[in-house]
Amino acid sequence: MKLGSALLAAHLWLVLAFLYVPIVVMAVFGFNASPLYALPFQFDLVWYRELAGNTKLIDAGIHSVGIAIVNTIIATALGTMAALAFARYQFRGKTVLQLLLFPPVAVPWLVIGTAMLVFFYWIDIKRGLFAILLGHVALSLPYVIVVVGARLATFPRAVEEAAATLGATPWQTFRRVTAPLLAPGVIGGALFAFAVSFDQFVISYFLAPPGVTTLPVEIYGAIRKGFTPEINAISTIIILVSMGALLLTARFYRFGGER
Amino acid sequence: MSTVAVTDAVKKYDAVAALDGVTMTFRDGEFFGLLGPSGSGKTTLLRAIAGFVTLDRGQVLIDGQDVGGVPVHARNIGMVFQNYALFPHMSVAENVAFGLEVRGRPREDVAQSVKDALAMVRLGGLEQRKPKQLSGGQQQRVALARALVTRPKVLLLDEPLGALDKHLRQEMQVELRRIQRQVGITTIFVTHDQEEALTLSDRIAIFDSGRIIQEGAPMAVYERPVTRFAAGFLGEANFLPGRVTAMETGGLARVALDIGGEALCGLSSGQVGQTVLLALRPEKITLAADGRAGVNAVRGKVLDVVFSGNSTTYRIAVGEQVMVLFRQNLAQGTVAPGTDVVLSWSPDHLVQVTP
Numbered sequence: 001m002k003l004g005s006a007l008l009a010a011h012l013w014l015v016l017a018f019l020y021v022p023i024v025v026m027a028v029f030g031f032n033a034s035p036l037y038a039l040p041f042q043f044d045l046v047w048y049r050e051l052a053g054n055t056k057l058i059d060a061g062i063h064s065v066g067i068a069i070v071n072t073i074i075a076t077a078l079g080t081m082a083a084l085a086f087a088r089y090q091f092r093g094k095t096v097l098q099l100l101l102f103p104p105v106a107v108p109w110l111v112i113g114t115a116m117l118v119f120f121y122w123i124d125i126k127r128g129l130f131a132i133l134l135g136h137v138a139l140s141l142p143y144v145i146v147v148v149g150a151r152l153a154t155f156p157r158a159v160e161e162a163a164a165t166l167g168a169t170p171w172q173t174f175r176r177v178t179a180p181l182l183a184p185g186v187i188g189g190a191l192f193a194f195a196v197s198f199d200q201f202v203i204s205y206f207l208a209p210p211g212v213t214t215l216p217v218e219i220y221g222a223i224r225k226g227f228t229p230e231i232n233a234i235s236t237i238i239i240l241v242s243m244g245a246l247l248l249t250a251r252f253y254r255f256g257g258e259r
Numbered sequence: 260m261s262t263v264a265v266t267d268a269v270k271k272y273d274a275v276a277a278l279d280g281v282t283m284t285f286r287d288g289e290f291f292g293l294l295g296p297s298g299s300g301k302t303t304l305l306r307a308i309a310g311f312v313t314l315d316r317g318q319v320l321i322d323g324q325d326v327g328g329v330p331v332h333a334r335n336i337g338m339v340f341q342n343y344a345l346f347p348h349m350s351v352a353e354n355v356a357f358g359l360e361v362r363g364r365p366r367e368d369v370a371q372s373v374k375d376a377l378a379m380v381r382l383g384g385l386e387q388r389k390p391k392q393l394s395g396g397q398q399q400r401v402a403l404a405r406a407l408v409t410r411p412k413v414l415l416l417d418e419p420l421g422a423l424d425k426h427l428r429q430e431m432q433v434e435l436r437r438i439q440r441q442v443g444i445t446t447i448f449v450t451h452d453q454e455e456a457l458t459l460s461d462r463i464a465i466f467d468s469g470r471i472i473q474e475g476a477p478m479a480v481y482e483r484p485v486t487r488f489a490a491g492f493l494g495e496a497n498f499l500p501g502r503v504t505a506m507e508t509g510g511l512a513r514v515a516l517d518i519g520g521e522a523l524c525g526l527s528s529g530q531v532g533q534t535v536l537l538a539l540r541p542e543k544i545t546l547a548a549d550g551r552a553g554v555n556a557v558r559g560k561v562l563d564v565v566f567s568g569n570s571t572t573y574r575i576a577v578g579e580q581v582m583v584l585f586r587q588n589l590a591q592g593t594v595a596p597g598t599d600v601v602l603s604w605s606p607d608h609l610v611q612v613t614p
Binding site for chain 2: 156158159161162163164165166167168169170172173176177180181
């Protein structure tokens with residue numbers, strides 16, 4: 001028994017090390033003075049200063065955050081409405097539509113990216129930030145619908161009826177009962193939408209015209225040209241933001257739910 | 260306070276009639292039980308009164324006013340749901356305050372009313388708990404306080420005690436009755452539990468297939484069921500088919516029973532030569548080890564015996580039929596299976612029912 005649990009603990013630490021050591025190494029070299037990743041380690045903020053002056057990376061970052069925010073708003077609104085429609089109403093083709101939600105999650109992004117490029121060209125939507133946004137919304141919508149739908153599946157309908165018998169108008173019922181109970185699902189869906197968009201490389205790469213890029217695309221370009229620890233610096237920032245978003249998700253999934 | 264009336268209510272789901280022409284009146288301040296098997300229409304009627312179901316035909320009148328066009332939130336009703344439907348994100352106090360707040364009552368009034376309502380259901384001190392932190396019985400009390408705090412015209416209860424265990428259910432029955440009397444509110448409740456209906460109600464109605472089979476005071480319906488369904492649904496009954504052989508003076512009829520032997524009893528309708536169906540409650544039958552078969556007395560053989568503490572249930576073969584009887588355990592010991600016995604009863608206890 002004792003040996004067993006020791007092995008289990010060792011295994012767990014190995015897995016964690018496998019996941020996090022590369023990230024930590026990358027972050028550490030962001031603070032190293034050498035541009036050639038040479039040791040010994042010498043603490044310096046030079047790459048963060050360089051980053052502050054790198055307008056291309058900063059512009060790409062602004063594009064990424066901007067697209068992610070707009071995408072989150074649109075996808076969350078549309079996705080929540082779609083999830084409500086699936087959960088509350090019977091209509092023709094509902095089952096087919098629900099099934100069609102899943103392929104975009106499973107189909108390789110490369111294929112979807114190619115398809116979008118061809119389709120947008122065909123209907124004359126120019127490559128650019130707008131096209132990228134459209135692509136991101138289409139990609140993140142299923143995630144929102146599934147996450148909000150999961151919340152709705154366990155939603156106790158009787159509480160809405162109870163609110164009505166207590167004299168609450170439909171709007172009061174929505175505001176004071178439905179919305180607060182649905183909120184954890186909507187926030188979870190929104191964070192998914194943000195993450196899908198912010199991390200998105202393939203679609204953005206395909207739909208970005210020369211000169212206009214998002215952060216992942218810009219980083220990819222930089223790596224190909226031969227890069228400096230600036231990339232480590234921006235990656236560290238991205239990781240901190242993503243981890244923050246993840247922790248928020250974890251927090252809100254519990255919030256007001258099955259506590 | 261308020262009366263509720265339903266006139267010729269019809270509601271069809273696809274081709275199936277959940278309500279098939281129901282007309283009834285709920286009197287001011289009475290506790291009325293709607294009883295029936297699931298799918299008999301009792302819940303549909305309750306939800307039609309609440310406003311969740313729109314009738315295909317007929318009217319719901321509250322204090323004489325047709326509420327057909329009035330949405331649920333404007334009907335001024337109180338309702339307790341089967342699983343209570345408490346708001347999980349609100350505390351006990353917030354749950355109870357909800358109905359007052361959406362009506363825009365001033366804050367101090369709300370606080371006082373919530374306090375009074377929680378005192379009435381004996382939940383003082385639990386104001387800040389969340390519903391999840393309460394027992395089933397406590398949740399039930401919160402639901403009741405929440406439904407009554409707005410002083411509604413009618414209280415609707417949908418299987419209110421169904422989710423509680425037996426002991427707690429009996430306790431809540433007493434509690435429910437006490438509170439209902441105290442408030443004096445017209446109360447309509449749905450149940451499939453016949454004992455609950457008998458215990459709580461001033462009057463009951465038995466539903467089957469969207470129609471009212473019988474309504475009246477619990478004792479009247481129990482003692483004088485009009486149909487085989489009513490007799491079988493509310494309590495247990497032996498059904499004895501027979502043929503009228505003679506009409507005696509004094510309104511009694513002689514009936515040759517199919518199980519053998521003869522019955523003498525009053526009939527609501529019938530003439531010589533006609534077949535009739537008689538219902539006889541198991542607890543009305545007297546069991547004797549010997550004696551003579553004759554009028555209202557038949558011979559049988561004990562098949563099996565179930566001892567359940569305060570009473571014993573016997574199944575007895577009489578002719579081609581098996582009859583059930585309950586006997587209170589006044590003396591010690593039971594009659595052994597295989598014993599020949601004589602069953603007898605008073606003429607009053609035979610009730611003619613329509614098959």
